[in-house]
Amino acid sequence: xxxxxxxxxxxxxxxxxxxxxxxxxxxxxxxxxxxxxxxxxxxxxxxxxxxxxxxxxxxxxxxxxxxxxxxxxxxxxxxxxxxxxxxxxxxxxxxxxxxxxxxxxxxxxxxxxxxxxxxxxxxxxxxxxxxxxxxxxxxxxxxxxxxxxxxxxxxxxxxxxxxxxxxxxxxxxxxxxxxxxxxxxxxxxxxxxxxxxxxxxxxxxxxxxxxxxxxxxxxxxxxxxxxxxxxxxxxxxxxxxxxxxxxxxxxxxxxxxxxxxxxxxxxxxxxxxxxxxxxxxxxxxxxxxxxxxxxxxxxxxxxxxxxxxxxxxxxxxxxxxxxxxxxxxxxxxxxxxxxxxxxxxxxxxxxxxxxxxxxxxxxxxxxxxxxxxxxxxxxxxxxxxxxxxxxxxxxxxxxxxxxxxxxxxxxxxxxxxxxxxxxxxxxxxxxxxxxxxxxxxxxxxxxxxxxxxxxxxx
Numbered sequence: 001x002x003x004x005x006x007x008x009x010x011x012x013x014x015x016x017x018x019x020x021x022x023x024x025x026x027x028x029x030x031x032x033x034x035x036x037x038x039x040x041x042x043x044x045x046x047x048x049x050x051x052x053x054x055x056x057x058x059x060x061x062x063x064x065x066x067x068x069x070x071x072x073x074x075x076x077x078x079x080x081x082x083x084x085x086x087x088x089x090x091x092x093x094x095x096x097x098x099x100x101x102x103x104x105x106x107x108x109x110x111x112x113x114x115x116x117x118x119x120x121x122x123x124x125x126x127x128x129x130x131x132x133x134x135x136x137x138x139x140x141x142x143x144x145x146x147x148x149x150x151x152x153x154x155x156x157x158x159x160x161x162x163x164x165x166x167x168x169x170x171x172x173x174x175x176x177x178x179x180x181x182x183x184x185x186x187x188x189x190x191x192x193x194x195x196x197x198x199x200x201x202x203x204x205x206x207x208x209x210x211x212x213x214x215x216x217x218x219x220x221x222x223x224x225x226x227x228x229x230x231x232x233x234x235x236x237x238x239x240x241x242x243x244x245x246x247x248x249x250x251x252x253x254x255x256x257x258x259x260x261x262x263x264x265x266x267x268x269x270x271x272x273x274x275x276x277x278x279x280x281x282x283x284x285x286x287x288x289x290x291x292x293x294x295x296x297x298x299x300x301x302x303x304x305x306x307x308x309x310x311x312x313x314x315x316x317x318x319x320x321x322x323x324x325x326x327x328x329x330x331x332x333x334x335x336x337x338x339x340x341x342x343x344x345x346x347x348x349x350x351x352x353x354x355x356x357x358x359x360x361x362x363x364x365x366x367x368x369x370x371x372x373x374x375x376x377x378x379x380x381x382x383x384x385x386x387x388x389x390x391x392x393x394x395x396x397x398x399x400x401x402x403x404x405x406x407x408x409x410x411x412x413x414x415x416x417x418x419x420x421x422x423x424x425x426x427x428x429x430x431x432x433x434x435x436x437x438x439x440x441x442x443x444x445x446x447x448x449x450x451x452x453x454x455x456x457x458x
Contacts, residue, residue, distance in 0.1 A: 020074040026202050027195030027226055028068055034186045035059070035076050038161060042080035042116050045159065055116075056183040057151055058162040060124070062169045063188030066227030069165035072188065073120040076163065083117040085110065089126035092143050100127070100143030108150040108160065115159030124164035125171045144173055152180040190225050193218050193321040199226050203233040209248040217253060220300065220317045224260075232256045258315070263308025269443060270306060278344060279304045279312040280436040282356055285343025286314040286336055287450060288432050289421045295332035302435075303444040311356060312439075327377050330367055331417060337364040338414075338421035343432065346425055368413040378409040431457045 022032050041048060041055050048055065061069040077084035087107060092100040104127075111119050121127065131141040151162060164182060166172065176182060191199060196218040204212060221229060233248075235256035240248040259265065270276055283302050290296045297316035304312040316336075322329070341357035376383040386398075386406065425432055434457035438445060445453070 020071065020078045022075050022079055025068060025071055025075050026198040027191035028072070028188050029195070031061070031063075031072060031186045031188045032075075034184065035072060036079075038163075038184070039076055039079045042076075042082050042118070042161065045116060055159065056161065057180060058164060058182040059184045059186060060169075060177070060182040061163065061165040061186050061188055063167060064190060064225060065167050066225035067188045067190055068226045069167075069188050070120075070122055071226075072186075073118075073122075073163045073165060077118050077120070080116075080118065083111075083114045085117065085119045087119070087121050089121060089123035089128075092127050101146035104143060104146040104150055111160045116161070117159070118161050118163055120163045120165070122165050125166045125168045128164070128166075128172045128176045130171065130173045144176070148173075148175050148181065151176075151182075190223060191229075193222070196221055196224065196229060199229050200233070203230050207233060207237045207248050208246070210250070212250055212253065216317070217250075217257075219319070220254075220315075221257060222318060222321065228260060232260050235259055258307060258313070262310065262313060266306040269304065270311065275311065276304060276440060277436075278348065278352075278354055278356070280439040281343045281347045281432070282340040282354075283312040283314050284432050284435040284439060285339040285341075285421070285425055286360075287339075287435060288428050289339030289342075289424050290314070290316060290336045291450065291454060292424050292428060293332045293335050295326070295328040296336050297333075299447050299450055301444060301446045302439060302450065304439050305443055310359070327371070330371060330377070331420075334364045334367050334414070334417040335421045335424075337361070338418045339425065342418060342421040342425055346422060347432075364414060364417065365410070368410045368417075371413060372406055372409045378413070381406055381409050433457075 022036065025032055038056065038059055045055055061072060063069055074084075085107060087103075092103050107119060111117050127147055128144050131144060162182075169177075177185075197214055200214060200217055200221075204214075221232070224232070232253070233256070236248050236252040239256060240252045243252075245252070255265070270279075283304055287299055287302045290299050297318050300315040300317040302312075302314045307313055314336075337360040340360050341353060344353045344357070371377040372381050373386040376385065381402075431454050434453050435445075435450065438449070438453055442449070
């Protein structure tokens with residue numbers, strides 16, 4: 001049993017207290033693989049030193065919030081079964097001058113006495129931020145200077161591995177990122193389809209549930225982090241308890257997913273019939289364009305139940321994970337987004353279009369802008385990219401003509417997309433009307449219902 005070392009107002013965590021192993025970490029296999037090597041170093045350092053290799057000094061875990069960086073660090077300590085010192089970056093911030101630097105010294109001093117061991121600094125960007133020459137904070141650099149000196153300074157600290165976690169890598173001082181300080185950088189990204197499936201099945205074992213279509217759930221949650229998935233399953237369990245259900249069903253999980261994505265559902269449709277009619281045709285427009293556009297995502301459901309700020313919603317579920325998106329798929333996404341506004345114009349006339357399309361237009365504009373400025377998908381602008389740091393483009397490096405051409409191309413792509421959406425809706429007026437009427441009657445339609453309506457109204 002290790003004795004505890006008091007460290008300022010900080011207590012070392014005994015290795016026995018950490019019961020997390022790599023088996024408990026799901027959905028980030030590449031990161032796990034990298035860290036298994038670190039565990040190997042800690043378990044048998046002589047295996048590497050015999051070959052002349054040196055232990056890495058530090059491993060930086062980088063990734064968006066909620067992807068499991070802290071959990072991975074705990075798993076390293078749990079697997080290696082070595083003393084584990086845990087400190088969060090903000091704890092080094094102290095009103096008293098020099099206190100942060102003293103804490104870093106104390107931490108490393110205690111760690112050196114117990115090597116091999118792991119020091120884990122969470123939110124390391126608050127200690128290791130870029131150094132400033134600010135007059136307001138003349139001592140702000142002391143803590144990071146101390147950390148730099150401890151990690152690779154004059155006095156060597158063999159056997160102490162520093163794990164740092166951050167979701168703001170760009171804020172870190174360059175001196176911290178060089179080999180010899182953080183030698184290994186492990187990216188913990190949002191889980192892919194297989195990762196999401198593993199995470200979901202792990203959390204589902206903790207609740208009572210019916211038969212659940214895991215593939216469908218994992219496909220419908222692309223972009224979710226581990227924390228989002230845990231939250232979603234927890235929300236579903238709470239919902240089921242409130243409904244007095246025996247078990248958690250797929251319906252509860254889908255409703256929880258929509259809640260995480262778009263905010264809570266309002267219990268009833270709007271009492272305003274005119275607003276409902278417009279929403280039904282608007283959402284119907286999205287659905288019709290998606291249904292008849294070859295490269296678009298398959299439809300999942302359409303609803304005119306208000307949720308969060310939106311009055312209705314059309315959901316798509318990708319058939320498979322996309323690692324890159326083709327030009328045809330991007331255009332299909334834009335056409336589908338334009339379907340709502342195009343429907344309003346065709347059914348109610350140009351004077352009656354509403355503000356309901358604002359988020360659709362925002363997404364479509366974003367895609368068109370990326371196509372022209374970042375992905376070289378416009379023939380007129382050609383295969384070049386534009387730096388976004390200063391307004392539309394870094395004006396001093398470009399002629400006014402180029403800026404105009406970029407602008408014109410974005411406008412052209414959006415206009416063509418809108419025209420394509422309108423053409424599809426004009427061609428399938430009957431189906432559009434049938435779909436809107438069904439929405440007014442049933443409020444929510446799933447993929448099967450939409451298919452049936454399309455086939456019936458031909």
